[in-house]
Amino acid sequence: MxxxxxxxxxxxxxxxxxxxxxxxxxxxxxxxxxxxxxxxxxxxxxxxxxxxxSRTALIQAITRSHVEPIAERMRERVGRTRRSARPRDHVASLVLPYTEHLASLGNPSWCARFLAQVVTDPALIDVSEAVDPVLAVEFVDGSAAVWQHVAELPAAESALRRQTARVAVIHTCAEQERVAAATGAAADWSLVGEALTDALTGMLTASRHHPEGH
Missing domain, CATH: 1.10.10 (Arc Repressor Mutant, subunit A)
Structure with missing residues (x-):
């Protein structure tokens, strides 16, 4: 070069x-x-x-610089846990690649706070869609494995649980990163990843409540 x-x-x-x-x-x-x-x-x-x-190209380039290594980690974990009968293993294959990537960045880092803005800004929907293919295969495979262990739910409730899981990961990590940057004390990303995995496994696999009269 x-x-x-x-x-x-x-x-x-x-x-x-x-x-x-x-x-x-x-x-x-x-x-x-x-x-x-x-x-x-x-x-x-x-x-x-x-x-x-352009400004859009800038945001997309930053996003891809993080999404690509996350996808590599996810590909390895999803492949390793493909035959597991434990739903937690499959949830971990979707959560831990992100928290492991954040751990690799050191402190301070800005990835989690940046990505939290990108994925929640309506004006950037095209940017979010443009990077989705990088994660698509691994994420679809991992998600399918999770849902094999979940009782059948109405479509609306299933979608709500997926959305809740996504928001929990994105904003929990952004807040942990913010606190770490503000205090100078590095976030314990291993703890964050395991705690999120436990919480989301419980939420995703929870039995559906049937109100009286329904």
């Missing part, structure tokens, strides 16, 4: 990480391109457009 290309890739990485930090700390709508360029130590205001592209 020639020096010019290496420098360009290094600059792009600086821009991605600076943007991720600012987005995580201030919110997606509160950060300008100029602020990102300055935080990355670049003098040229057009550096972001040159090295990354």
């Amino acid at each position: 020639d020096t010019r290309r290496e420098q360009a890739e290094a600059t792009r990485e600086l821009l991605l990480r600076a943007a991720e930090r600012l987005f995580a700390e201030r919110g997606l709508a509160q950060v300008s391109n100029r602020q990102i360029v300055e935080a990355a130590g670049q003098a040229n205001n057009s550096a972001l457009a040159y090295h990354v592209g």
Whole structure:
């Protein structure tokens, strides 16, 4: 790889990480391109457009930089637990790849807070959909394995439980990351991952309550 290309890739990485930090700390709508360029130590205001592209391309690039290693971890875990008869093993194969990735980033990190904003911002639905294929096969396989151990539920209730599980993982991890960054004390991501796995296994496999008269 020639020096010019290496420098360009290094600059792009600086821009991605600076943007991720600012987005995580201030919110997606509160950060300008100029602020990102300055935080990355670049003098040229057009550096972001040159090295990354549009605002959407920037957010997508940051997202993929985390989703791809998470997908690798998930692929390995889903394959290893495929024949397990324990529902918790299958829930773990979906939860732990994320918390293990967060642990690998050190402290402070900004991934969880950044991703929490991306997946809940209606304006970024196209970005979320664009990275879904990276996780699709592993997540579908892992989810199917979980639901083999769940009593049949009405479609609306099944969807609600899935949504609750997703929100619990996303926002619990974002809050743990925020506290870790604020206090300087690294989050215990192993504890977070195991606690989420236990809680979600109980929630997903819980029997359905039938109110009197129904």
